[in-house]
Amino acid sequence: MIDVFQKRFEAEKRKAFVATLFVDTFLIFYSFFLVYFLSLSFSHEVSYASQNLSGSFLGMMLPVSALIAFVWGRWGRSPGVSLVYRTNRYLKSVVRDEEKRQWWKKPYGVFSFVILIGTFVLGFQITDVSFRSLLSEEGMEGAKRIFTALITPNWSIIGLVLTAMLETIFIALIATTLALPGAFVASFFCARNLVRNSRSASFLSVILRTLFNFSRSVEPVIWAIIFSVWVGIGPFAGMLALMLHSVASLAKQYAEEIENCESGPIEAMEATGARNIHVIWHAVVPQVLMPFLSFTIFRWDINIRMATIIGLVGGGGVGTLLMQYQGLAQWNEVGTIVIVIAIVVWMMDFLSGKVREALL
């Protein structure tokens, strides 16, 4: 019986090694990249943007990194091993014992720390942080011009702006509403504590989570561009973009809430011999319903803010109006819109906050 466990442990170790290799190769490859650019940016006065990574550099460094990663991961404790083992329930205990020694005394810890510091240093170089251009005389002049226009808004277009703002609010509302049922159903399949015992449900769960992660990692602005080509510029495109993003975000938030719910009632319902759908309906749903509602209202709130941005790329509503005036450099009109957006967003934020407080 110990053998059975040992075998599973070994199998799990082999599986984990693939993930380990992947992580380590990336990290080591990245460290080469880091050293290369840091040395460049400090040795001569060349900017990051003028650099162009040659294919041969990449082609050479990748196999070298993979080789180092293999050796390190196979015979030592690499960052990847440490990361992957800690998140694997079968292998956790291996790292747990070694955790007693401090990470900064270990090669993987030092390596990760140096990479982290290097990343920040390079980050400052790449983003070109410069107080000189922020405080230059010419720059200050421009800032003064735009701020003056913004604080002397043109109120004659207020009717137009409010109509567009209303459109934005409704885009957000419908996007949230349409996202809700899909996210609700999907979240139960995404929650790890519910699918753990069924192979087919776990499989579906992995597919759903991958799909959602993908649709979430593509910004709604990008989706809006895609949909504005698909269904034409306007509120519908913006609504679709927001909806896609909302389904994924809500499903993730819902699923996390389900994962955090008390397992006791679930056990109690399972113990009666109830079927899974009954267990979920009686033991899980009552626990998560109010938090779900709260998340949904918060999502609407977020969506109103996002919908204004989406309008900038043709998603309709107040954003589209803003983009038009900005294109014509009519800063007084832009000022009006910005003030209206600020007030409405603040009001919705306050309102949704109060409603959510009342719900919980």
Added chain:
Amino acid sequence: MSNTSKPILEIKNLSKIYDDGRQALNDVSFSVNKGDFFGVIGLSGSGKSTLLRCINRLIDPTSGQILFNGVDLASLPKNQLSEQRQKIGMIFQHFNLISRKSVLTNVLLGKLGQASLLQGLFVKFPQEDIDRAMYLLSIVGLKDKWKYRAGELSGGQQQRVAIARCLMQKPEILLADEPVASLDPATSHGVMDHFEQINKEMGITILCNLHFLSLVRRYTPQVVALKGGQKVFSGSSSGIDEEWFKRIYGEGAKEVQIR
């Protein structure tokens, strides 16, 4: 132990190793006769909870057999589990009621295993079930509380609702996992008395995890003791003397009385 009655539950060489390599049960064997009030004692982490959860398969055992009326629960496929679970009631340390639902609904949910899909979703049970639920509530002395939300009741009351929910299943055996560990001493005896009554009057076999030896001596005639996942004692609870107590609970332990 009465040799005339036959075992309802036989545990044979039961072991459980958790995914992280922790061994919670190590080759545990014992048998429970029909009608027994059977105690399981041991320190926290000795494997008592794991043992009970293996029996109704809330946890899958790693190896060994659990014969319940001759059916091996340990190797039972998932789709036949429901039928057996319906005959096994379970009581938990933290009651595990649905706190937002009414007391009556909570008791009715004990029938969830037998309910059809729609019946279960809408908690639409026939009048006879509702009558039975009310009758069971009157047994545990909570008939007038049926309308309350379960979360509004005190700990002892919640555990009594849980007992009624369990009885709603008409179980052959009742697994009680530290049923009084989160109750105060006076309430503990009230709940334990209910178990005794159920055992004596309804003839339901009870397997009960307990912390306190004094409760074991008072209520459960038979007992098995676990230590580090292994069985260290089994037999009549009156047989646990000072020496055995030290062996089960460790040298430094002192016996505490619950009155």
